[in-house]
Amino acid sequence: MSKINLILSREFTERVRKKSFIITTLLTPILMITLMAAPTLIMMLGKTSTKKVVVVDNSPERFVGRQLKSGSTVEFRLLDTGITAAEARAQYSNADRAYGILIIGSDILSNPGNLQLILNDASSMSVEESINGQIQDILRTERLSRYEIENIDRILADAGIRVNVQTLKNNVLATDEDSMEATSTTMSWLLGLTLGMLLYFILIVYGQQVLQSVIDEKQTRVLDVIITSCTPFELMMGKILGIALVAALQIVIWAVLVIGVSSFVMPLLIDPASVQAISDPMMGSAISSFTDVGFLLSLFVQLLVFAVGGFLFYASMYAAIGSAVDTPQDAAQFNSIIMMPVILAIIVMMNIMNDPNSGLVFWCSMIPFTSPIVMMARIPFGIPAWQVIVSIIVLFISFFIMTWIAARIFRVGVFMHGKKPTWKDLAAWIKMK
Amino acid sequence: MDTVLKIEHISKTYTGHRALDDVSMEIPRGSIYGLLGPNGAGKTTLIRVVNRMILPDSGKVFFEDREITAEDIYRIGYMPEERGLYKKMKVGEQAIFFARMRGLSKFEAIKRLRKWFDRMELTEWWDRKVEDLSKGMAQKVQFIVTVAHEPKLLIFDEPFSGFDPINTNLLKDEILNLRDRGATIIFSTHNMESVEALCDNITLINKSRNVLSGSVGEIRRKAGGNTFRVVFSGEYDKFTRAISDKAELIGEPENLIGGYTQHKLHIKLDKDIRPVIGALNESVNLRSFQEIIPSMNDIFIRAVNGTL
Numbered sequence: 134m135s136k137i138n139l140i141l142s143r144e145f146t147e148r149v150r151k152k153s154f155i156i157t158t159l160l161t162p163i164l165m166i167t168l169m170a171a172p173t174l175i176m177m178l179g180k181t182s183t184k185k186v187v188v189v190d191n192s193p194e195r196f197v198g199r200q201l202k203s204g205s206t207v208e209f210r211l212l213d214t215g216i217t218a219a220e221a222r223a224q225y226s227n228a229d230r231a232y233g234i235l236i237i238g239s240d241i242l243s244n245p246g247n248l249q250l251i252l253n254d255a256s257s258m259s260v261e262e263s264i265n266g267q268i269q270d271i272l273r274t275e276r277l278s279r280y281e282i283e284n285i286d287r288i289l290a291d292a293g294i295r296v297n298v299q300t301l302k303n304n305v306l307a308t309d310e311d312s313m314e315a316t317s318t319t320m321s322w323l324l325g326l327t328l329g330m331l332l333y334f335i336l337i338v339y340g341q342q343v344l345q346s347v348i349d350e351k352q353t354r355v356l357d358v359i360i361t362s363c364t365p366f367e368l369m370m371g372k373i374l375g376i377a378l379v380a381a382l383q384i385v386i387w388a389v390l391v392i393g394v395s396s397f398v399m400p401l402l403i404d405p406a407s408v409q410a411i412s413d414p415m416m417g418s419a420i421s422s423f424t425d426v427g428f429l430l431s432l433f434v435q436l437l438v439f440a441v442g443g444f445l446f447y448a449s450m451y452a453a454i455g456s457a458v459d460t461p462q463d464a465a466q467f468n469s470i471i472m473m474p475v476i477l478a479i480i481v482m483m484n485i486m487n488d489p490n491s492g493l494v495f496w497c498s499m500i501p502f503t504s505p506i507v508m509m510a511r512i513p514f515g516i517p518a519w520q521v522i523v524s525i526i527v528l529f530i531s532f533f534i535m536t537w538i539a540a541r542i543f544r545v546g547v548f549m550h551g552k553k554p555t556w557k558d559l560a561a562w563i564k565m566k
Numbered sequence: 567m568d569t570v571l572k573i574e575h576i577s578k579t580y581t582g583h584r585a586l587d588d589v590s591m592e593i594p595r596g597s598i599y600g601l602l603g604p605n606g607a608g609k610t611t612l613i614r615v616v617n618r619m620i621l622p623d624s625g626k627v628f629f630e631d632r633e634i635t636a637e638d639i640y641r642i643g644y645m646p647e648e649r650g651l652y653k654k655m656k657v658g659e660q661a662i663f664f665a666r667m668r669g670l671s672k673f674e675a676i677k678r679l680r681k682w683f684d685r686m687e688l689t690e691w692w693d694r695k696v697e698d699l700s701k702g703m704a705q706k707v708q709f710i711v712t713v714a715h716e717p718k719l720l721i722f723d724e725p726f727s728g729f730d731p732i733n734t735n736l737l738k739d740e741i742l743n744l745r746d747r748g749a750t751i752i753f754s755t756h757n758m759e760s761v762e763a764l765c766d767n768i769t770l771i772n773k774s775r776n777v778l779s780g781s782v783g784e785i786r787r788k789a790g791g792n793t794f795r796v797v798f799s800g801e802y803d804k805f806t807r808a809i810s811d812k813a814e815l816i817g818e819p820e821n822l823i824g825g826y827t828q829h830k831l832h833i834k835l836d837k838d839i840r841p842v843i844g845a846l847n848e849s850v851n852l853r854s855f856q857e858i859i860p861s862m863n864d865i866f867i868r869a870v871n872g873t874l
Contacts, residue, residue, distance in 0.1 A: 140667075361642065
């Protein structure tokens with residue numbers, strides 16, 4: 134077995150055996166699935182008990198209070214005329230008797246702000262929304278009626294137009310519009326964001342592991358022992374590939390778990406009728422896309438390619454830095470430079486929704502420093518395959534160049550102890566014979 | 567001379583600091599060679615040059631009469647001064663890993679390591695993590711890891727640091743054993759007792775230069791400078807008269823218990839010592855006449871201070 138293989142398998146087995154690996158591998162998909170299922174679950178579990186609100190209405194002829202309708206959220210009880218706010222507060226002073234006392238001002242029609250809700254219990258957004266909504270409608274109707282225009286309701290309903298553009302992916306093979314795939318910009322953006330963040334996580338978290346691993350070996354001087362049995366390049370590649378394999382294993386386990394849950398558990402959990410019943414089309418398409426196995430599979434393959442390429446690219450930089458410094462503190466300065474393109478990538482990713490094909494976004498998805506994250510976030514928008522392929526080729530070529538540079542720093546850095554190197558030192562090491 | 571390793575005119579400068587200045591040495595096959603010198607003298611740098619961990623600015627290293635190559639390094643066993651083992655890894659697995667890194671098959675590695683663990687009384691620690699070991703035990707593991715692939719040349723950097731006297735002896739015996747089985751051993755140390763006990767030859771490096779080289783016996787004799795300690799009883803005047811033209815006295819006489827007197831004297835290198843002994847024997851009651859051979863410790867200090 135070659136030396137790289139030996140180092141790789143040591144790095145791999147040591148990591149995979151760790152409890153922390155097993156825990157994060159299993160917990161992350163559970164977290165992801167919980168997040169996906171959260172909207173449905175919240176809707177199912179979000180029902181609360183009906184709150185009893187007593188109403189002291191000072192409006193003319195108590196026209197507001199009489200029109201308030203009790204529902205599943207709030208039950209209104211209009212108090213008799215003559216009971217003052219102070220009396221009501223004294224009488225309904227605890228949560229058992231009333232959740233709150235609603236006091237409607239006498240000038241409510243001209244001054245809609247003269248409205249108070251005095252609570253005996255914790256405030257509730259849904260109660261407030263229900264009160265605001267109902268009183269707004271009552272006041273609106275009342276004010277409109279004063280104009281004495283016939284059929285005003287119908288006129289207003291007619292004027293209130295809501296437009297929602299239907300976005301479809303142009304497919305020349307499709308014979309009619311129905312068979313074209315519907316896309317949702319928001320949905321693509323959210324999915325892209327998730328993938329981009331996942332990639333960010335892989336680059337940074339696993340990249341840092343490479344950095345840490347090299348620094349550890351330098352600190353414990355294992356490096357001095359091991360470096361007499363292999364070349365610095367073999368050591369560096371063994372480490373990077375070993376950790377890459379750990380990352381790949383983790384992604385595959387996640388893919389299997391998420392796809393498995395999507396295809397077997399989600400259909401049981403989410404009743405298809407309830408998916409259709411969800412009025413929000415975005416949410417509906419989100420849920421349906423997470424139950425589409427083919428779509429998920431292709432995403433995971435692309436995720437894997439970009440994750441591996443991006444990781445190898447970043448990991449070689451991390452390895453070079455790890456070799457050059459003695460402590461994680463010393464690495465911080467170099468680390469922040471590595472983080473800059475990553476942060477840029479995230480900022481660009483956030484703005485992809487506006488135009489996934491703008492110049493900035495396009496170039497950021499080609500330049501290897503930002504391409505893994507930005508390209509991954511673009512993919513759900515449905516971009517041409519050639520762009521993805523070019524981006525992958527550029528990324529892997531850059532990985533080889535970066536590895537070569539890193540190896541040159543590494544072979545000198547591993548034996549340097551004491552002084553923190555400067556950028557100038559690193560440049561000199563690269564050039565050194 | 568059959569040399570395993572030949573170091574020729576090695577110089578190495580780090581930014582502004584000359585770590586090695588024209589250092590040469592030859593390591594005879596099957597010998598134990600001591601690399602001595604104060605802290606920061608350049609010993610570790612020299613060892614790293616030999617191991618090709620750093621490249622010298624000038625000079626060459628020959629291994630078995632050829633210029634040393636990367637492949638040769640794998641036939642060298644190197645134990646660095648700062649011990650390094652993976653703390654979270656199990657002892658046995660770790661030893662197998664290093665043995666395989668040095669070219670042993672898994673099967674062969676396990677076979678040899680089991681034997682070594684037995685000898686070093688470490689067998690019950692095979693499945694424990696390194697962080698559970700005491701410092702001395704970890705040192706023993708490090709030693710095993712260095713020698714398990716049976717390299718022809720072994721380089722130990724401060725092998726005895728961190729060992730109790732019992733384990734130091736155990737280690738000394740193992741080093742002698744390795745030599746007897748044909749290995750050539752270089753070790754750097756500050757422990758001069760171990761140099762006297764083990765080393766056939768030494769090189770002393772001070773301020774990046776080779777200041778003293780040769781066989782331990784010769785160096786000590788030379789450093790003694792033909793000085794002798796005489797113990798006698800009788801008249802002091804007769805004693806001084808007896809040696810007046812044959813040797814020079816060093817220092818003052820010392821009175822010993824039982825009426826004996828002790829005095830140091832120096833005899834010129836080209837002179838025979840027998841006439842001195844003869845004259846003394848006739849004039850006083852001579853109890854002992856002994857050459858003073860300085861300890862390596864003295865030699866070390868004098869060499870470093872430039873008073874040798």
